[in-house]
Amino acid sequence: MRAAVITFPGSNCDRDMAVAIEKISGRAPLRVWHGDAELPDGLDFIALPGGFSYGDYLRSGAMAAKSPIMQGVIAAAARGVPVLGVCNGFQVLTESGLLPGALMRNAGQTFICRTVALKVENSQSLFTSRYDAGRVIAIPVAHHDGNYFADAETLDRLEGEGRVAFRYAESVNGSQRDIAGILNEGGNVLGMMPHPERAIEADHGGIDGRALFESVFASLSVA
Numbered sequence: 001m002r003a004a005v006i007t008f009p010g011s012n013c014d015r016d017m018a019v020a021i022e023k024i025s026g027r028a029p030l031r032v033w034h035g036d037a038e039l040p041d042g043l044d045f046i047a048l049p050g051g052f053s054y055g056d057y058l059r060s061g062a063m064a065a066k067s068p069i070m071q072g073v074i075a076a077a078a079r080g081v082p083v084l085g086v087c088n089g090f091q092v093l094t095e096s097g098l099l100p101g102a103l104m105r106n107a108g109q110t111f112i113c114r115t116v117a118l119k120v121e122n123s124q125s126l127f128t129s130r131y132d133a134g135r136v137i138a139i140p141v142a143h144h145d146g147n148y149f150a151d152a153e154t155l156d157r158l159e160g161e162g163r164v165a166f167r168y169a170e171s172v173n174g175s176q177r178d179i180a181g182i183l184n185e186g187g188n189v190l191g192m193m194p195h196p197e198r199a200i201e202a203d204h205g206g207i208d209g210r211a212l213f214e215s216v217f218a219s220l221s222v223a
């Protein structure tokens with residue numbers, strides 16, 4: 001398997017994401033700098049990690065979405081390559097138009113850093129097939145802009161098409177319909193605010209994030 005983790009100025013979860021990919025797939029991912037004009041060829045999986053790209057200036061993820069490398073990420077997503085955006089990565093995905101809606105300031109106006117209960121809403125996606133349907137898992141969040149917003153029509157479409165992958169099972173940040181993670185139309189792009197890469201070994205306090213990586217790696221026909 002050939003995976004890549006994209007790093008932007010201000011990313012701070014790129015190392016954790018790379019470690020999670022290597023521990024679970026057995027292969028270290030390529031580390032790709034945002035300013036590179038071209039993505040390496042033949043990628044099977046692309047991860048946009050969490051952090052504070054460009055200091056969250058303008059809007060979280062807005063400037064990173066304009067980085068040269070994103071043209072390649074958008075093209076790869078259109079070819080069906082699985083793309084995972086976590087936290088700031090989710091914000092980059094909405095800002096770049098790969099996912100609908102926006103991540104606004106948390107309803108309580110504070111940074112939230114704790115482990116939350118998440119319900120697996122769709123256990124048949126590329127990213128969630130190793131979870132049991134309706135399972136509630138524990139995954140950490142760490143963000144100030146995690147309040148998911150989309151208009152009612154978009155929300156209804158996301159729900160109707162099974163594109164809500166994860167929903168908060170408790171009150172967290174004011175997200176519309178408690179949405180924590182969504183899929184694109186093709187099901188190969190997932191954006192989520194909680195950090196699965198921070199819950200892959202017992203020393204993290206829980207391993208509920210492992211199945212997400214196992215799901216997507218199992219779906220790849222390459223070893």
Ligand SMILES: NC(=O)CC[C@H](N)C(=O)O
Binds near residue numbers: 051060087
């Ligand atoms: N951990 C993160 O990726 C933080 C995301 C984002 N910059 C926020 O605080 O909303």
